[in-house]
Amino acid sequence: MATASHLRDEGRGRTVTYSRKVFVPITTLCRDTCTYCTFVKPPGNGGEYLTPEDVLAIVTAGDELHCTEALLTLGDRPEDKWPQARAFLDKQGASSTIEYVAMMSELIRAETGLYPHANPGVMSKSDIARLRPTNVSMGMMLENISDRLTEPGMPHHNCPDKVPAVRVETIREAGRQAVPFTTGILVGIGETPREVVDSLFALRDLATEFGHIQEFIIQNFRAKADTRMRFSPEPTIPYFIRVVALARWILGAEANLQVPPNLTEDFSVYLAAGINDWGGVSPLTIDWVNPEAPWPALERLEAVTADGGFTLRPRLPVYPEYLTNRWVDGQLLADAVSSATTDGYAAIPCTEIQGTDAHVQGVR
Numbered sequence: 434m435a436t437a438s439h440l441r442d443e444g445r446g447r448t449v450t451y452s453r454k455v456f457v458p459i460t461t462l463c464r465d466t467c468t469y470c471t472f473v474k475p476p477g478n479g480g481e482y483l484t485p486e487d488v489l490a491i492v493t494a495g496d497e498l499h500c501t502e503a504l505l506t507l508g509d510r511p512e513d514k515w516p517q518a519r520a521f522l523d524k525q526g527a528s529s530t531i532e533y534v535a536m537m538s539e540l541i542r543a544e545t546g547l548y549p550h551a552n553p554g555v556m557s558k559s560d561i562a563r564l565r566p567t568n569v570s571m572g573m574m575l576e577n578i579s580d581r582l583t584e585p586g587m588p589h590h591n592c593p594d595k596v597p598a599v600r601v602e603t604i605r606e607a608g609r610q611a612v613p614f615t616t617g618i619l620v621g622i623g624e625t626p627r628e629v630v631d632s633l634f635a636l637r638d639l640a641t642e643f644g645h646i647q648e649f650i651i652q653n654f655r656a657k658a659d660t661r662m663r664f665s666p667e668p669t670i671p672y673f674i675r676v677v678a679l680a681r682w683i684l685g686a687e688a689n690l691q692v693p694p695n696l697t698e699d700f701s702v703y704l705a706a707g708i709n710d711w712g713g714v715s716p717l718t719i720d721w722v723n724p725e726a727p728w729p730a731l732e733r734l735e736a737v738t739a740d741g742g743f744t745l746r747p748r749l750p751v752y753p754e755y756l757t758n759r760w761v762d763g764q765l766l767a768d769a770v771s772s773a774t775t776d777g778y779a780a781i782p783c784t785e786i787q788g789t790d791a792h793v794q795g796v797r
């Protein structure tokens with residue numbers, strides 16, 4: 434941990450960031466069936482798309498609270514599995530779910546000051562090209578590099594979008610198209626420590642090849658009551674801390690390293706393990722992927738960060754070092770720069786404005 438902290442200080446200084454976001458669950462339908470996932474639901478039982486009106490209600494409320502990120506999260510290619518998905522897309526005039534994400538991204542840019550950050554799962558070359566003009570960055574977790582996790586009885590069995598080679602190809606394609614990209618690993622889903630290490634080295638290689646991985650998420654598995662992995666043991670905090678410190682060793686001093694602060698009661702420990710980012714935190718919407726885990730209030734986040742000896746700063750969904758025309762194009766870059774401080778962070782108050790229960794209920 435001491436070595437990891439030293440590396441972080443050397444590469445990133447004593448600033449710790451977060452992205453003030455709203456979570457926009459574009460669709461809770463998916464063609465995959467990961468056994469730890471509570472986000473996805475079948476049609477008629479919570480599986481649906483947000484309409485453009487729903488999306489606009491969420492992002493407009495977020496705009497009023499100085500949010501700068503619209504996190505567009507969704508299941509993978511639901512139209513390949515569910516006729517209800519195809520019917521919705523037809524009604525919206527969208528040829529695919531990705532096309533609908535692009536349409537919603539355009540709507541968000543036209544109507545609000547928020548910046549879309551799409552997490553639509555596996556993307557093709559044309560998918561990435563379609564989203565790039567409106568998304569300042571994109572993301573997709575690697576989860577883990579091991580094919581073993583796709584075998585029968587393992588969490589990614591029968592999940593075509595969780596085949597490691599397919600995910601690596603999406604990350605590579607984002608690199609070829611110079612998309613600032615967020616990725617990471619999910620720890621505790623049945624992988625071995627060696628497979629954790631292999632995954633971190635795989636990510637390091639991808640980052641070295643293209644330079645586009647703006648942020649690495651190290652996320653601890655939390656068991657959800659309504660999933661097949663509800664009785665699976667979660668990684669212990671001491672083990673997970675070691676993984677985080679190891680990630681800093683492997684990914685290097687300059688890497689932006691994130692642990693979500695809502696999945697550990699005393700999340701301050703990760704500051705001592707070398708992180709420099711808390712990821713997207715919302716003053717308004719729930720974490721739809723971990724709905725049982727509320728975000729810490731921004732005041733608490735700031736206090737915990739300060740107690741560790743760091744300064745908390747809000748950032749855009751694109752990191753300061755990626756705010757250049759190599760990574761973001763044309764008008765989108767001009768807009769993002771106008772939303773940033775001279776050193777590239779989000780030009781918003783750090784923590785003052787919180788949502789209210791009324792707000793949260795108003796946006797589902």
Ligand code: SF4
Nearest residue numbers: 463465466467470508
């Ligand atoms: S691909 Fe993502 S959204 Fe779909 S089941 Fe797996 S974790 Fe859930």
